[in-house]
Amino acid sequence: MTVLTRPILEIDFNNLLDNYLTLKRLASSSICAAVVKDDAYGLGASEVAELLYNEADCDTFFVAHAIEGAAIAPKLPKARIYVLQGIGEDSLETFRENPQLIPVISCPEMLDFWKANRVNGIKPAIHIETGLNRLGFRENELAALSDDDKSEFSLVMSHLACADEKGHFMNEHQLEAFRRLKNDYFPKLPASLSASDGVFLGNDFQLDMVRLGAAMYGINTAPYRENQMKNVVRIKAPVLQIAPLPKGDFVGYSATYRANTDRKIAIVSIGYGDGIPRSLSNVGKVFFKTGCQLSEARIIGRISMDNIICDVTNVDNLQVGDTAYLADDFYTLDDMGRDAGTIAYEIMSRIGKNKRFVRKIKRDRL
Amino acid sequence: MTVLTRPILEIDFNNLLDNYLTLKRLASSSICAAVVKDDAYGLGASEVAELLYNEADCDTFFVAHAIEGAAIAPKLPKARIYVLQGIGEDSLETFRENPQLIPVISCPEMLDFWKANRVNGIKPAIHIETGLNRLGFRENELAALSDDDKSEFSLVMSHLACADEKGHFMNEHQLEAFRRLKNDYFPKLPASLSASDGVFLGNDFQLDMVRLGAAMYGINTAPYRENQMKNVVRIKAPVLQIAPLPKGDFVGYSATYRANTDRKIAIVSIGYGDGIPRSLSNVGKVFFKTGCQLSEARIIGRISMDNIICDVTNVDNLQVGDTAYLADDFYTLDDMGRDAGTIAYEIMSRIGKNKRFVRKIKRDRL
Secondary structure, three states: OOOOOOOEEEEEHHHHHHHHHHHHHHOOOOEEEEEOHHHHHOOOHHHHHHHHHHHOOOOEEEEOOHHHHHHHHHHOOOOEEEEOOOOOOOOHHHHHHOOOEEEEEOOHHHHHHHHHOOOOOOOOEEEEOOOOOOOOEOHHHHHOOOHHHHOOOOEEEOOOOOOOOOOOHHHHHHHHHHHHHHHHHOOOOOEEEEEHHHHOOOHHHOOOEEEEOHHHHOOOOOOOOOOOOOOOEEEEEEEEEEEEEOOOOEEOHHHOEEOOOOEEEEEEOOOHHHOOOHHHOOOOEEEEEEOOEEEEEEEOOOOOOOOEEEEOOOOOOOOOOOEEEEEEOOEOHHHHHHHHOOOHHHHHHHHOOOOOOEEEEEOOOO | OOOOOOOEEEEEHHHHHHHHHHHHHHOOOOEEEEEOHHHHHOOOHHHHHHHHHHHOOOOEEEEOOHHHHHHHHHHOOOOEEEEOOOOOOOOHHHHHHOOOEEEEEOOHHHHHHHHHOOOOOOOOEEEEOOOOOOOOEOHHHHHOOOHHHHOOOOEEEOOOOOOOOOOOHHHHHHHHHHHHHHHHHOOOOOEEEEEHHHHOOOHHHOOOEEEEOOOOOOOOOOOOOOOOOOOOEEEEEEEEEEEEEOOOOEEOHHHOEEOOOOEEEEEEOOOHHHOOOHHHOOOOEEEEEEOOEEEEEEEOOOOOOOOEEEEOOOOOOOOOOOEEEEEEOOEOHHHHHHHHOOOHHHHHHHHOOOOOOEEEEEOOOO
16 A cells, blocks of 8 residues: 555557547548647647657648647648638737648638738638538628639638537538538639548548547547547546545535445545546546456545545445546546536546646557 | 737736735634645646735645645745645655645545655644545544654644535534544644635634635635625637528537527637636627627537637627627626536636636736
8 A cells, every 4th residue: 555646647649649540541532630729639739749740640730729830830840730710910920930830711801811911831721611600701701702812722621510420410411511612612722621520421521631639539529339449548546535434424515415324435636626527526437446346436525626535335445545547448538528518528628738647648669 | 900819818916916915804813824726726826826925925825736836835935835635655755855845644544654754844734524524534543643643743624615605504513523623632733724715704713724715816705795805817718700690500519509580690719628618508608898888698509629609699899809708807707607507616727727828917016
């Protein structure tokens, strides 16, 4: 037995790279761009981009903000980096300093800004709206573009709303709209419609470029079947204390759990301050390995900033310093998202930004 | 009109300092320690601790993990920094290198570890359990301590479960238990029971030291009445695009919103990747200022990683580049927490860790 206090975040770069290569095989006629926005969904954009650039010949990346692109550009000297939120007064300087960054222009006002502030040598992408009703030129705005306007661009893209549901009517509807608008307004430009969920919808959706994000990070973007991707994120934390919980006693803030029989509890050194969703209070699960046995323990009471309390009445031989498994191959962030009433994307994005973790990158060099 | 792309996080250090001083007046007989764990609830532990140390003579701090203490210690050369998660194999070196750090010992196993690995010149605090059923020595464990064991400590502390509810029976129950255990086992030690919510329960709860966290950061820890604290966090983001939403159209991922009449929408450049809870999808609010008018716009569809879509049909004269207010003095993180089904603490902790914000500290030097 030893005493430990810090949570551990393990990011499996072997599996991340495998996932990228699997997706690349599925979309073998397309350019397979990597989406590393939001610090690669919290997993570390610099390290992820460098891995894909050096070990999988990936030369096309997507970020949301120009500053995110500027942070990774030096490590990817020959890559193109598309910036999804586009260009504005507050990012113009960053584009000027980083000629690898390519803005995605999503509305006429931004196009006007671009035309007044062109950066030498860069041909932007244009985002067109096909049904998500988020960013993108609407059809009347496309119709108002001059030929000169249209010649500004080097790529036409859109984004699917319901690609994680294979039979959803929106998928065909958006593909149809995208084809029509592209042919009418940008017949000669390369085209990109799908993120990783779209890749699984088949060749029709893959076009010239796909933008691989969530699935590469191990999220099941095709939840209508077993995940084809390998798990990338594992979260552990040590047991700080084990204590009896007498019948009638309350647990945690606001006393939301009460013991109806004598129980045994473990206090685990991780909390919502580390990114574990507080909505797992009284519903989430923590796992323990005792010998070859995997035991499931229910989270009881409110999750607090630094600690989780769980019911270990049925976990034998547990000791202070033992490891609690919060997320692993047998209980992924998809599972946690389902239990927490959200999606793995949101949890991953939160977890990865926390500095309190002992951060480990798993990577076997060949 | 101009085009802008980046969200803005403003942290009001004037108000944070005022809040600390207000709390200090309320607990004028106690040492007023500042809780800066979890990177000061995400607001930046180094800056917050430095502010309180230099401008409010605060010399006692609490963090959760030793590495958090080590990060702020150099700027607070004469301060004591208590470490709530205590000490273990994975933090021993950090304690040895930073003699200002004082572990809070919460169970017999950790005490044994301490006795085998004492750090010269440091007298730990002891955490005792009084009803939260989280960390802390249980009574039978206190009874088993030798006189030598008891002489290890310099402070005895516990933590309240329901201090945000003034009449809750747990408050008196815990105060009573704490007094009894302290008198039986540590009659001569200084004592600390309350965080900032406990300060509002009156003098009885303040004892020798209070640990000021949430209320200092502007959170209403006494929600049974109007907030006595000033707001500290303001979040803004620019409108990237304005578009008509035709009757019958869907919005966002999984098409969870459908327009029953023709609407007008704005796409705002902030999302759950920036820490805005995804649970605000279809229920949250965004505000706009047009002239002297404050307009409320409902968030529609799913919040995505980088963008929020809201219904601005009734917001007049809105333009691309205008500011959307996500949190401000008129709609605080407490309000957002209520709408999102969580608490301000969790949101603050997420928001502050995001590097995509333009981060502004508001501080008027006198």
